Amino acid sequence: MSLHDDAVLVLKDYGDQEELRQRYLEHLEAHSDGMWKSCGAGHITASALVVAPERGRVLLTLHRKLGIWLQMGGHCEPGDPTLAAAALREATEESGIEGLTLLSSGAPAPVRLDRHAIPAPCHWHLDVQYAALAPAGAMERISAESLELRWFAYDEVPEVADESVVRLLERTRAAL
Template sequence: MLESLADVLDRYKPRTDAEAADVARVRDLLSGDPWSRATPLHVTASAVIVHPPTRRALLRWHARQQAWLQVGGHGDPGETDPLAVALREGEEETGLDDLVPWPDSQLVHVVVVPVTPSATEPAHEHADLRFVLATGTPDAARPEKPGADLRWLSIPDAQRLAGPDNLRETLARVGELLA
């Protein structure tokens, strides 16, 4: 079942004042195309992939950010369901074709993150909607390209390796679900 961004946000309860402010910024995008990369703030969707029996999480090396991060990215033209974007990105970046929302399809974290400029894009921000996806076949994970290494880690190890503080917070929330 496809869900709109507004529906996903309506079901979500931010945990902190800072997160509530980020959710409000995402809601402000609903009057236009929240996924448009032409705006300085636009929506992305991502996920921490887990293997619940071993309580491990999968991180991906992102060369541009020089950091270990979760999988995810921009919606393709016509995509409007954040969970569908996270599922597609998860499969593309890991090769895992059995990903499912876990333990359900609820958001786990909403955070606005700065993005450094590149040769083709100015500095901007992503309003990242984060989910948890599970796989039953962790050994089938394969990087989508050379230099996009993947690592299965315990939640504490993932938190130590993770790039930004906001991802450590996402991983803490994932750890609560796995406990």
């Protein structure tokens, strides 16, 4: 199964945000390259909010290009077998934390979707957002994509991050 096919299945199974979910599916139907950064109409991305529930904390990255606090995530790569694997790979690469696991009660499922504009040439990111659980005692390690990594208490997130991250945290906490 291709990553494109996996994305279609994941989105068909996703039971929320009906209008946005349908837009994602229409995008994939119209664009055989809709998973890739090269798609000028926008592309699917995969991200994961890294949480340490026992500490009541979330790890955010100060994004090097955008200069804002975000969850870990980014572009799918040809070697990614699934959207969930892409999100986990991105979270691991950007956080430096080994042993992350996606929040699930079976097969990993997205926590929410978020469509946002990105400066050209990317245009639109159609982000499929997961949550990743950090192992006890996890130590982060900054990557080249970040200016900084920092753990925030849940109630601090609205003070530093935009509404999409706040909504992702709310959905993640409800799923814990």
